[in-house]
Amino acid sequence: MLVLGIETSCDETGIALFDTERGLLSHALYSQVEMHSEYGGVVPELASRDHIRRVLPLIKQTLAAAKCDLHQINAIAYTQGPGLAGALLVGASIGAAMSFALKIPALGIHHLEGHLLSPLLSTPAPNFPFIALLVSGGHTQLMQVDAVGHYRLLGETVDDAAGEAFDKTAKLLELGYPGGAALSKLARRGRPGQFKLPRPMLNSGDLNFSFSGLKTAVLTLVSKQELTEQTRADIALAFQDAVVEVLTQKSLAALSQSGLTQLVVAGGVGANEQLRESLDYKAALKGAAVFYPELEFCTDNGAMIAFAGAMRLQAMPEKNWQPAGSFTVKARWDLEMLEKPEAN
Ligand code: KG4
Ligand code: ZN
Secondary structure, X not given: OEEEEEEOOOOEEEEEEEEOOOEEEEEEEEEOHHHHHOOOOOOHHHHHHHHHHHHHHHHHHHHHHOOOOHHHOOEEEEEEEOOOHHHHHHHHHXXXXXXXXXXXXXXXXXXXXXXXXXXXXXXXXXXXXXXXXXEOOOOEEEEEEEEOOEEEEEEEEOOOOHHHHHHHHHXXXXXXXXXXXXXXXXXXXXXXXXXXXXXXXXXXXXXXXXXXXXXXXXXXXXXHOOOXXXXXXXXXXXXXXXXHHHHHHHHHHHHHHHOOOEEEEEOHHHHOHHHHHHHHXXXXXXXXXXXXXXXXXXXXXXXXXXXXHHHHHHHOOHHHOOEOOOOXXXXXXXXXXXXXXXXX
């Protein structure tokens, strides 16, 4: 079964073709980061307009790269939410229109389900059940994943997401937007122990997170220092140390509490090298294994949407594979409210 995946929830147009027998055939991504960086954040209206410009050429490019014809596609999976309503509408309307015209099923996919399942695209892949740490620009959650569509929220941020904290701190350090990767690069030159920042909610006794206080602590620090190249690097490292320690400890606590031994890390912050080193080291001490998506599939992409669509279709009764009659998008959508594929 050949599934076309379409991702347009935020500022990246991602298209991919996933075949259930042959794996990922091709994928293409267009990032709007440069366009939005001028404004210091994503401008929703500009994002939707750019998705409109990119989506069809990218679909053609992806089909050509896989040497596939439009009529070989068996199903369409598009990101239905959560995300920017206007941006989501672009992918949803193209997906539904193609499904209608080609008389093939269309599936609206939850963006975070795409991230959660993305490590299954790599080898070795984890087996169900596992714990997933979802760390992106909009979300910080620990979930127990028992099967496709069976997700239990164990803990989440009570304020800012980890990626958001990275981006806001990067802005304070004059690193541009989005600054997570740039901050992490700068931190490599930081001197350990120069500054000590708080570890919010480290000992809260639950699996929740809080990152907004950390950003405020950086703001206080920045306003008191002369911002030389070295101090900026020292602050970047102190910030990263704090986030990494909290994410690591809570993830390990989730493994202990659930008795599971596999941790999957998904979302843009999962690209962070220090986080990977810390999780790998601490998990190995406990006999647990950590799985990451390929670096290019950590951030938003079409492959994870095509893959999630393929997994859902395979878990659904075939009589329910229907072409789209209409479509909706869900700018806000709770992952736990997701329907189980076998109930579709
Ligand atoms: O998953 P993603 O592409 O988009 C959302 O759905 O949010 O994640 C983007 C987030 C941004 O906040 C970005 O700064 C952060 O991931 N990020 C990183 C790194 N690379 C991307 N944060 C820390 N270290 C990195 N290397
Ligand atoms: Zn994402």
